[in-house]
Amino acid sequence: MSSRNQERGVAREGATETEVIAACESLVREYTRGSGGGWFGSGSLPTVRALDGVSLSVRRGEIVGIEGPSGSGKSTLLHLLAALDTPTAGELRVAGEDVRRLSERGRAKLRLEHVGLVFQRFHLLPALSARANVALPLVELGWSKRQRRERATSLLADVGLGERATHRPGQLSGGEQQRVAIARALATEPDLLIADEPTGELDTATGRQVLDLFEDLGEDHAIVLASHDQPTLAIADRVISLRDGRVQGADR
Amino acid sequence: MIGSRFRAVLGIAAAQLRHERGRTLLAIVAVALAVLATTILASVGYGVVETGQEKFDTSGRDLWVTGGPLKFSPGAVGGFENTLVDSHRVAADIEQREEIQTAVPMSFQTVYASTDGEEFQTVVGVGAPARGPSVNVINGSEFSTRDTHYANGTYDGPMSHEIVIDERTADQLGVEVGDSLYVGGTLSAARQNEFEVVGVSNTFSAFVGSATVTMHLSELQEVTGTTDSDRATFISIDVHDGADVGQVEREIQADYPSYDVRTNEEQLEATLREQAVLIASGISLVAFAVAAGVALTTNLQFSLVYQRRDRLAAIKAIGWRTRTLVAVTTVKALVVGILGAALGLVLTYPGVAVVNEVAAAIAGFEGLVQLSTEILVGGLVLGVVISFLSGLAASVLIARVSPLSYISR
Structure with missing residues (x-):
C-alpha cells in the first residue's frame, strides 16, 4: 500500500460511517451462450455464469482494485457496478438506486449523473478538442456552452492539461489522452469512478502519472479499477481477486 | 436547455464533418451526382415536352391526321x-x-x-x-x-x-x-x-x-x-x-x-406515348441515380458507424441517450444533403448546357434540355431526402450499438 493510501486509510478509520456509493450482495450474472437457434433451435441454450454470488461495497474516498485472469468476471462486475448491465440475481445499488429496477434510460441517467467511466482505450472523439471531449457528458445534461467551457477548462487544469485544452486527441500523447478521459469522467462530479485497465495502453512512466491522478481523486470519490497490472492495483486500498466469477480469499 | 443542447449537437456534427473531410466530400459528391443525374434527366423530359408543345403551337395548325x-x-x-x-x-x-x-x-x-x-x-x-x-x-x-x-x-x-x-x-x-x-x-x-x-x-x-x-x-x-x-x-x-x-x-x-385525328396536345401526347420505352429508360435512370445516391451515402454512413462503434458505445456508456447521438448523425446527414444538393444544382447548369450542345450536334434540336424552378426545387428536396434516408439508416445502426459490446475492447 502506498504512503498516500496509508494516509487515506487513517482518515477513513476516523470516519467509520463513510457513505457507501455502490454495494452488491450475492450478485449473479449469467449469459446465454450462442444465438437463439433460429426456427429449429431447441430453445434451451447453455448458460454461462460470469459472476457467482459476489458481495461488495465501495465507499466514498476508497479505491477498490479488482484483479483476476481473463474470464474471471472482472469486466462483468465493472459493467454491473457502472449500471451498464443488470444482474441475473442478487442485490445491486449504485448511488442509492436499485439498478435492477431501472429501465435502460434510467440506467443511462444514473451513469450520466453518478458514474464516471474511464476506458483502457480512452474512447475520445478525435474530431473534438480535449475541452469539447471533457464537456461531452454536460451536453446531455443540457448545460450552457459557457458553463460547459468553464467546467471543462477547470477539469483539464486539474489533470495538468490546462495548456492543451484546444488540442485534439490525435495531438496528445497516450497519457494525456487518458487524463482527458479522466477529466471527462469527472465532468458531472460523479460519486463513483470506474476504470477498466486505465494504464493498459500506457508506458510505465505515463501510467504512473495517471495512477497518481487516481490517488488524488480517491479523496472525494469511490473508485473501482480493474487491472492485471500490479503497480496499478497497488494504489488500491483493497484488492478483490476474482476467479471463475467468485471472490477468492480475503481482500488484501 | 434544449437550445444549448441543440447548439452543441450542431457544433459536434460540424466538427465531425470537418474532421472527416474525405468522407464528407465523398458523401456530398454522391448526393450531388444523384441530384445532377435527376435534374438533367428531368430537364430533358421537360424540355422535350416543352419544345414539342412549342413546335406544335407555332405550327399554326389545329388538327393532325395520321394513318x-x-x-x-x-x-x-x-x-x-x-x-x-x-x-x-x-x-x-x-x-x-x-x-x-x-x-x-x-x-x-x-x-x-x-x-x-x-x-x-x-x-x-x-x-x-x-x-x-x-x-x-x-x-x-x-x-x-x-x-x-x-x-x-x-x-x-x-x-x-x-x-x-x-x-x-x-x-x-x-x-x-x-x-x-x-x-x-x-x-x-x-x-x-x-x-x-x-x-x-x-x-x-x-x-x-x-x-x-x-x-x-x-x-x-x-x-x-x-x-x-x-x-x-x-x-x-x-x-x-x-x-x-x-x-x-x-x-x-x-x-x-x-385514321387518327388529334389536336396539337393529343398529337404531342401520342408522340410521347410512342416513346414509352425511351421515357421508361429515362425514369429508370433517374430511379437508379437516386438508388445509387441512397446506397452510396448510406454505405458511407454505415461504414462510419461501424468503424466508430466503439466510440459510440463509449458515448452511450457515459450516459448519452441514443436520440442525442441520432441527432448528431441526422444533422450531419442533412448538412451533407443540403451541400450535395447545392453542388448538384450548381453543376446542373453546365450539365444542361453540355447536353444541349450534344443534342444540337446529334439531333439538331437546340435548347432541347430546359430547366425549370420545379426541377431545381425537386433536386434540392431529393438531395436532402437521400441524405436524410441514409442518416435514418445509420441511426438504426446507432440505436443497436450496445455499450457492453465494445467498451472492453
Whole structure:
C-alpha cells in the first residue's frame, strides 16, 4: 500500500460511517451462450455464469482494485457496478438506486449523473478538442456552452492539461489522452469512478502519472479499477481477486 | 436547455464533418451526382415536352391526321413512318368541309442531295407547301406556285422544281438562293432531278431537327418513287376562326375511322406515348441515380458507424441517450444533403448546357434540355431526402450499438 493510501486509510478509520456509493450482495450474472437457434433451435441454450454470488461495497474516498485472469468476471462486475448491465440475481445499488429496477434510460441517467467511466482505450472523439471531449457528458445534461467551457477548462487544469485544452486527441500523447478521459469522467462530479485497465495502453512512466491522478481523486470519490497490472492495483486500498466469477480469499 | 443542447449537437456534427473531410466530400459528391443525374434527366423530359408543345403551337395548325398510331422509327427519316396513304385525296376531301381553312398533307423522306450530281449527301426531304403565313422565309422567297404536279392522282402536272432549304443544308452543301440542287430518293433519281433553291427557311427543319430540303409533296413523292401509294406522314389541318376544333375533330374521325385525328396536345401526347420505352429508360435512370445516391451515402454512413462503434458505445456508456447521438448523425446527414444538393444544382447548369450542345450536334434540336424552378426545387428536396434516408439508416445502426459490446475492447 502506498504512503498516500496509508494516509487515506487513517482518515477513513476516523470516519467509520463513510457513505457507501455502490454495494452488491450475492450478485449473479449469467449469459446465454450462442444465438437463439433460429426456427429449429431447441430453445434451451447453455448458460454461462460470469459472476457467482459476489458481495461488495465501495465507499466514498476508497479505491477498490479488482484483479483476476481473463474470464474471471472482472469486466462483468465493472459493467454491473457502472449500471451498464443488470444482474441475473442478487442485490445491486449504485448511488442509492436499485439498478435492477431501472429501465435502460434510467440506467443511462444514473451513469450520466453518478458514474464516471474511464476506458483502457480512452474512447475520445478525435474530431473534438480535449475541452469539447471533457464537456461531452454536460451536453446531455443540457448545460450552457459557457458553463460547459468553464467546467471543462477547470477539469483539464486539474489533470495538468490546462495548456492543451484546444488540442485534439490525435495531438496528445497516450497519457494525456487518458487524463482527458479522466477529466471527462469527472465532468458531472460523479460519486463513483470506474476504470477498466486505465494504464493498459500506457508506458510505465505515463501510467504512473495517471495512477497518481487516481490517488488524488480517491479523496472525494469511490473508485473501482480493474487491472492485471500490479503497480496499478497497488494504489488500491483493497484488492478483490476474482476467479471463475467468485471472490477468492480475503481482500488484501 | 434544449437550445444549448441543440447548439452543441450542431457544433459536434460540424466538427465531425470537418474532421472527416474525405468522407464528407465523398458523401456530398454522391448526393450531388444523384441530384445532377435527376435534374438533367428531368430537364430533358421537360424540355422535350416543352419544345414539342412549342413546335406544335407555332405550327399554326389545329388538327393532325395520321394513318394510325404515330410510330417512332429510327430508320425512318425524322423519326416518323409515312403511314398515311392516299394523302392528297384525303386532304382534298377534308378541305371541302365548311369549317376547314386548309388541309395539307406533309411527308418526310430521306433524300440524296448534291450541288453537282457527283457528290451526294443525305438530308431530310420534306414534302410540304413552303408558302403561306406559317412559313418563315429568312432569305429568298417561298414557293411561287401551289403544288401543280399532282393533278388529281395522275402526277401529270408540271413540276415546279422549286426547293426551299434550311440554313444547315445551306452550310452543309454550300448553296444559296438561286443555286441548283440535285435531289432524289436514289442516286440515279437525284441526278435526273435538278431543283432551284428559291428560299431559305428553318420552319420545317424545326420539326425534325435535321438539315432539310422542302419541296411540294407530289414532287418529293415523284423523286422518291412513292407516287403509287401517295404516302404522307400526316395531314395538318387549319380550321376557320371560331370553329369548334373538338367538334371538327370528332366529325373527321367519324368519317375516317381508320385514321387518327388529334389536336396539337393529343398529337404531342401520342408522340410521347410512342416513346414509352425511351421515357421508361429515362425514369429508370433517374430511379437508379437516386438508388445509387441512397446506397452510396448510406454505405458511407454505415461504414462510419461501424468503424466508430466503439466510440459510440463509449458515448452511450457515459450516459448519452441514443436520440442525442441520432441527432448528431441526422444533422450531419442533412448538412451533407443540403451541400450535395447545392453542388448538384450548381453543376446542373453546365450539365444542361453540355447536353444541349450534344443534342444540337446529334439531333439538331437546340435548347432541347430546359430547366425549370420545379426541377431545381425537386433536386434540392431529393438531395436532402437521400441524405436524410441514409442518416435514418445509420441511426438504426446507432440505436443497436450496445455499450457492453465494445467498451472492453
